[in-house]
Amino acid sequence: MGSARILDGVPLLLYFVGVVLGVPVSTSSPATQKISPEIGVTTGKSLADSSTPTIESTSGLSEFEDECQFAWQRFLVDFDVHYDHDSERQKRRDIFCANWQKIRDHNLKFDLGVVSFKKGINKWSDLTFEEWKEKQTPKVMPEIASESSKEQQDKVNCQAAWEKFLIDFGAMYKNANETEKRRNVFCANWRAIVEHNVQYEKWAEPFKKDINQWTDHTNEERTSPAPEIPKEETTTSKIDNDDNICQAAWEKFLIDFKPTYQDDTETEKRQNIFCENFKSIHKHNIQYDLGNISFKKGINQWSDLTVEEWKNKQRPALNPEFSKIETTTKISVVKKDDNTCQAAWKKFLIDFGAKYQDETETEKRRTIFCDNWKAIQEHNVQFELGVESFKKGINQWSDLTVEEWKTKQRPNLAPEFSKEETTTKISKEKKYKKNVF
Structure with missing residues (x-):
């Protein structure tokens, strides 16, 4: 009984000793202490000062520091960054962590669909925005002093x-x-x-x-305009009277391009045309040398043709037109030729590996294919007649209607979040950040 009283008096004795020494003693038990989730401080009160909170490091802050430290170490390795002294290193780490936090906040908005792009760490992530702008300014070579x-x-x-x-x-x-x-x-x-x-x-x-x-x-x-050259001094006047030069150019043309002609009359005709073109080219090139025009001319395989003959050479040769009756007959034959369509259908199945669910779907696709095939044949007949400028052919879409094909071309868009859902996600994320950081 006496020992029990002694034990009961021990806390009281310790209390008075603490008061004498000036040590604040909490009268609340650990179970009664509360931590504010928003500011991360202990709100338990002491006898010495019941209004002074004891600040403790929160798990959220340490988690942030750990993540930032990991990102910082990776940044140093990835970009091979080194600093001259510890103070500079610490300064750059603080700037990096601030930038890293901004990047995290931005990417959170990206995940919620608020912004359209993500951000990431790069070699400038240990710089402030002002330092980065200064880095982008081009450096001009210093002027010579003397x-x-x-x-x-x-x-x-x-x-x-x-x-x-x-x-x-x-x-x-x-x-x-x-x-x-x-x-x-x-x-x-x-x-x-x-x-x-x-x-x-x-x-x-x-x-x-x-x-x-x-x-x-x-x-x-x-x-200034190019000076006029007197006629008697121009090279052009000399060329006009110098058949020997034209003859030499003609012989070189025959060697370079190896043209062949029917007879001597045709050869003489082509030589005369060539010489006219040769003189025209030479006059043109004199103006180029004087700076009056921007390009030179030269001899090519068409230099023995007149301009009209050259134009005719450039026109595509069209097949002779079919008569109206013959064309109508061909189109009608194509429309009625199911055997030909069947052969084209079998080739389509082999070429594109098309497969269908059942016979009904197969027959439906074959019918659509034949309609498309006949339309292609009719179009290509018009191409052969010169009415259309291009040909058509079978491809992987030939068993689809136009409407089905258009549907296939539309991109699949990701479903949008509803406005309420997006707002809820953002508010939850903000609340989470507020609690943690």
Whole structure:
């Protein structure tokens, strides 16, 4: 009995010792402590301060940290990311976790059908949005500080570009003075091109410029009309009177394309036509050399034909038309020829491996097939007559009606969620996140 009283007094003794030492002692049992699901804190009260909650780490927060840590480790491995020191590594991890959380929230909306695309981790996921934008800005080469060195470098670069221009376009000039003049014009144009392209790199211009065959010309020289060449000095006038040149071109044409003609009269006729075409081509190419037109012409296998003859060669040869009676007879024969349709039906079954549920369905499909087959035959007769521009043929859909075929072409759309169902899912997900995080 005495020992029982002593044991009963132990808690009281411990209580007074705690009060003397200033240790807060909770008078509630562990069973009476409650945890708020929304804020994740212990609401059990102590004798020292009944209004002060004791904060504890929730299982939801630790789960988030674990998942983020796993994603972070995978990010480091996947993109081979390294940092100089621990503080930078921790900073990048915090940014990564913030981005990762946004990605999770976004993809949750995608799963609910609220947004149309998913997001994922990439090599920029440890950057803030501002840092990412800065990474996307193109870097322009730093300018040369010294004016003298800049001018010297400019001369070297221009000379290299000039030498490349001479090689690429085979430019040749009358004398040294003309060459120097053209080089100076070229360098002025080259500098303008370089400055323009710097602006392009800064996104201030929408396109790049480049060197071409006119870069040794001023704008005025490029835009001014071509000078007229006196008739007595033109190459064209010489060609008109120079049968020897045309004869040489004709002989080369005969070797290159090996045309054959019926007799000497036809050969003479073709040679005359060829020479006229040859002179016309030469006149055209002079205008090209003067910059008045943008393309050159040359000899080809049609150079011994007039324009009208060439046009006739390009027209497709049509089969002679059937007479009206003959056409009607052919169509009527096709319509009545069930044996031919039966053969086509058997070939269709073999070619496309078509199978049906029962004989009724098979007969139905055969009837539809024969109707389609006859329509195809009638269409192709019109094609042979030149009335239609294309032929038709049997394919895997030939046992379907037009309406059935259209139905087959429609895409199968996923069923939409009802508005109430989607709203319910979103609200549940928000509530879950609120409880966990």
